[in-house]
Amino acid sequence: MLIGYARVSTLEQREDLQVDALKAAGCDRWYVDHASGAKASRPELDRMFEVLRPGDVVVVWKLDRLGRSVQHLVDVMVRLQGMGVGFRSLTEQMDTTTPGGVLVFNVFAAMAQFERDLIRERTNAGLKAARARGRVGGRRRKLGSSDEAMIRQLYDSGSVTVQEIAGRFGVSRGTIYRTIARTSKG
Missing domain, CATH: 3.40.50.1390 (Resolvase, N-terminal catalytic domain)
Structure with missing residues (x-):
């Protein structure tokens, strides 16, 4: 049909x-x-x-x-x-x-794969060049070291919940837990 x-x-x-x-x-x-x-x-x-x-x-x-x-x-x-x-x-x-149509389709598929490979290659080359210039990828941290120290103090005090700490600093609970893990003693 x-x-x-x-x-x-x-x-x-x-x-x-x-x-x-x-x-x-x-x-x-x-x-x-x-x-x-x-x-x-x-x-x-x-x-x-x-x-x-x-x-x-x-x-x-x-x-x-x-x-x-x-x-x-x-x-x-x-x-x-x-x-x-x-x-x-x-x-x-x-x-x-x-x-003939199958051949044309296979050429299309090969072109798509070639395009993906070129994009990947350019992306990797750009990342390598950026690293060579001292650039580190990823987002900038939302919290500074003084913020992290304050979070650690609040958490250790046990006087506030993780949710309250997150609300105070405008971040997610996950960010608070990662900060705590990063600043753990020992």
Whole structure:
């Protein structure tokens, strides 16, 4: 069964162009989301995945209607492939039910992996360069050493609860417990 999926970004946009193309391609049913492509979970996309069966083919007017990034597209395509469901994009003429379409998909997947590897490599190089300049990563501590000493005193006195100490310093109980552990005697 051919099952169409369409998405428009805002309520003001109309899905007519996409739905007409899906009908012309022979789709028996279609699902339309009115949501940003940046959203990983979309109600109609989720509903479509619930009804897909092996042998079905998901059809979209254009690739960017389905995925928000190359990686997201690859993830969706791998999910479809795992379900035994084919994929067809009308504009890009990609069809994973054919050997050529599978090749194009594999090139897509390789490009997504390459992009992830480049990002990781650049991130690690940037962190290494920052460390070489003396920069230490992470957030700055909210509490100074005098604050930590005061927290230790209050905690040791037993006159106030950890919750009260946290409220006084505007931090979480977890921060108080970490401070206590860091400043423990012995």
